[in-house]
Amino acid sequence: MNLGYDTEDNTIINITDQKDYHHISLYMKLLNMVPGINDVGKNWSALEFGCGRGGGCYVMENYYGISKITGIDLSSANIKFASKFLPKIRFITSDATTFNAEEKFDLILNLESSHAYSSRLEFFKKVKLSMHNTSFFAFGDIIKKENLEEVELMVKDLGFVIIKKETINERVVKSIKKNSIKQYFLPTKFPFLFPRKLHSFFVTVHSRAFYKLTAKDVLYQLYLIQKKI
Numbered sequence: 001m002n003l004g005y006d007t008e009d010n011t012i013i014n015i016t017d018q019k020d021y022h023h024i025s026l027y028m029k030l031l032n033m034v035p036g037i038n039d040v041g042k043n044w045s046a047l048e049f050g051c052g053r054g055g056g057c058y059v060m061e062n063y064y065g066i067s068k069i070t071g072i073d074l075s076s077a078n079i080k081f082a083s084k085f086l087p088k089i090r091f092i093t094s095d096a097t098t099f100n101a102e103e104k105f106d107l108i109l110n111l112e113s114s115h116a117y118s119s120r121l122e123f124f125k126k127v128k129l130s131m132h133n134t135s136f137f138a139f140g141d142i143i144k145k146e147n148l149e150e151v152e153l154m155v156k157d158l159g160f161v162i163i164k165k166e167t168i169n170e171r172v173v174k175s176i177k178k179n180s181i182k183q184y185f186l187p188t189k190f191p192f193l194f195p196r197k198l199h200s201f202f203v204t205v206h207s208r209a210f211y212k213l214t215a216k217d218v219l220y221q222l223y224l225i226q227k228k229i
Ligand SMILES: C[S@@+](CC[C@H](N)C(=O)[O-])C[C@H]1O[C@@H](n2cnc3c(N)ncnc32)[C@H](O)[C@@H]1O
Pocket: 001, 002, 023, 049, 050, 051, 052, 053, 055, 056, 072, 073, 074, 075, 078, 094, 095, 096, 097, 110, 111, 112, 113, 116, 117, 118
C-alpha cells in the first residue's frame, strides 16, 4: 500500500475501487506520465518491482488494459495474496536488487519501494537489464532532499535519461491527512494514547514521515526514465 495521491476528482476511479481511490490515483499519476500507455500500451509487457499485494498490477490490467504483466516482491505473503487476487498475472517472490529477468519488458514500474532496498544502484542496474532500447521506466519514491542529486546522478551515470519528473508532496500530504482521519480515527484524534511506532507504521498525521513530507525534507518524486541511445 502506498501513501496515495489526492486528485480531488475521484470520478476516474471505478465505483467498486473507491475505497482505494488515493492509492490507485498515485499509480495513475505515475503511469499517465508514460506516452502511449492509453493506446499502444495495451500490447505492452510490463514488470513491476516491489508490487506489494498487487495493487499496481491491478491498475495496469484494469485501467490500462495491459495484458502481459509480471509482479515481483520480496514478501512471499504479499505474492501469495496477489496471486490469488489476480490469477492472470504472473507473480514472483524475489529481491529487486538481485532479480534476473529472462526477458525484456516494454514498461518497468516501481512505486514507493526502492527506499527499502539494500542498494538503489544494484536495483537500477537490474531495471536496465530488463529494458530494451525503447522501454519506459516509471519510477516513484520518497527520497531525502539531501540525496536527490545523488539519485538523479546515479540514474544518468547508468546510461538513463530522465524524460519527465515531478515532485508531488502537496497531494501526497493531502492524501495522508484524509486517510489518517478516515482509517485511523482514534490515533489521529488522540495521538498521545498510541506509541510513535504505530503512527509510523500506519503513516498517520502524527508520523515523522508526514512531518518530513510536509516540510519537504523528504521529497515524493515521480520520474519517467528511458535508456540513453
Ligand atoms: C510501501 S510498499 C509499496 C507497495 C506497492 N508498490 C504500492 O505502491 O502499493 C513497499 C513494498 O516493497 C517491497 N520490498 C521491500 N524491499 C524489497 C526488495 N528488496 N525487493 C522487492 N520488493 C521489496 C515490500 O515487500 C513492499 O511490498
